[in-house]
Amino acid sequence: MALKVFNFLCSNGHLFEGWLKSDLDWKAESAAGRLACPVCGGAVVEKRPSAPSVARATGTTRTDVAEDVERRRERELGALQREAYAALKKAVRDAEDVGRNFKEEARALADGRTSRPGGIRGLCTEEDAEELRSEGIPVFNVPDELLKDGN
Structure with missing residues (x-):
């Protein structure tokens, strides 16, 4: 009893x-x-009032909590990376392709002579890109795969 x-x-x-x-x-x-x-x-x-007497559980201690937390962080990081990639891909696709006129169009956009709400993309040499950067115009390289379907 x-x-x-x-x-x-x-x-x-x-x-x-x-x-x-x-x-x-x-x-x-x-x-x-x-x-x-x-x-x-x-x-x-x-x-x-009495405090209950509770026997300590044995054999149920989890030893993989740190691994669970790490896996959760990796899943969250992966989701954030996919979101960022999708946003970058959309921005690149929505930008107007100005082709080889990129250098001139970037300058016109920067000094307000033209307006392109979605931004621009195009072709330029690394020297042209450095020249634009030195003028305070942000320029960065975009991988071609962002323009391809299926990514």
Whole structure:
């Protein structure tokens, strides 16, 4: 038979434990005068809050939590990379292709002589790109695969 541990306080302020079958059992024992303080013998007692006794679980400790966290981070990073790639691909495809006139069109766009809401893309040499950058015009290389379907 399983017993529960209850904490009690007598009218004289003494704390003690009682081991009984149930919550109802202590009330019956107290009413019958069989529950008394072991220090002073006082029969007027009240039940006090008790902390439950919980046995420690064994054999269930996870050792792979760090691996789970790392896998979750990798999935989240992969999702962010896919989103960034899709946004870059859309921006490149939406940009107006100005072909070999890129250098002149980039300057015209930078100084406000022309307006292209979606931006521009085109061809230029690395020297032309450096020249534009030195003038404060942002230029970057875009991989050709961003223009291909299926990526």
